[in-house]
Amino acid sequence: MSERAADAADDGEAVADATESTTGIPSGTYAYVGIVACYAATILLGLALTDEVDAMGLAMFQNPGSVGNVGVFAAMLLVATAGMVAAFRYGYGEALVRVFLLGSAGTLTAVAFVALTGVGAIAASGSVLMGLPTSPASIAVAVVTFAVLWGYPEWYVNDVAAVVFGAAAIPMLGLGFGPLPVVVLLVAWAGYDAYAVYVSGHMQELAAGLGDLKAPIVFVVPHSLEFSMRDPEFDLIGDGGGDDADTEPADERGDDAGSPTRSKIALLGLGDAIIPGMLAVSAGHFLDAPAVVPALNANAPALGALVGGLVGMGGLLYLVHRVEGAHAGLPPLNAGVLGGYLLGAVAAGIPVTTALGL
Secondary structure, rough: OOEEOOOOOOOOOOOOHEEEEOOOOHHHHHHHHHHHHHHHHEEEEEEEEHHHHHHOOOOHHHOOOOOOHHHHHHHHHHHHHHHHHHHHHHHOOHHHHHHHHHHHHHHHHHHHHHHHOOOOEEOOOOOOOOOOEOOOHHHHHHHHHHHHHHOOOHHHHHHHHHHHHHHHHHHHHHHHHHOOHHHHHHHHHHHHHHHHHHHHHHHHHHHHHHHOOOOOEEEEEEOOOOOOOOOOOOOOOOOOOOOOHHOOOOOEEOOOOHHHHHHEEEEEEEEHHHHHHHHHHHEEEEEOOOEEHHHOEHHHHHHHHHHHHHHHHHHHHHHHHHHOOOOOOHHHHHHHHHHHHHHHHHOOOOHHOOOOOH
């Protein structure tokens, strides 16, 4: 996450401090609230879909207790990341990347549709078509989603789509990781996120490329309703000249205030909701504790993970508000999620060693 002042600003003050609305509230506050809302909505909907996704047989791994699942999942993400960065860096295959991302979004939206309505069908685990729509209704949902995202990639359309298909991805992944594997994953991926932002910087290339593709992989909330991602001059990251343009995984940036397409925006990578959400789903499904909110399949550890994530989000927003530059989101988010999860486990009478899968 990063704060970037307007082009002429040299004093290092955060954009949210530099401009205030007529109510006296910093202009960035509303964008931050929108980002937090997208984060929370994705995880809450993911929790609500857990039982349905489980009944559909869509868990990513059939042996959730295996720590080896972490290695397989990490390898898949790293290969995908490397492929996208290479496509963006060398200018080859960008159209294919967009087709893949929007196709995945359409497929996962179909999963959410079937889970919510019970209409249609999705191929279950064990099939070569696992996760793909296999009925006219679910195929239609996937195709319509793809067409809308391709033809009208406005920021609010992308945000809604990201919430919906991100919510479908959370239980599919979370059900495949028991307590120990998911804890290992959160710790490892927080370290990777920090490396990718502070050391290698390759997330800047990834974020810039995804912005150019206008794919719903990043939550985007502008400070002004005049902002449009469909403008031909839209540039999610900026001119790319300078460290402050780094935007992984969330960003606050401002450019020429006189241009409606260069208004300030707040960003959060969808993965920063999916990865923490996996622990909430895993906690609600695998830990033996009574459900506190049955509609969400959420026991105390799951709710603790959700609340802890919001605390971590608060820390992340404070960091980006006070320290200019790019900041990795998963270290504070995952720390909050893990802390809340363990506190929830203790409150439910579950030993910490059990909660950690030891």
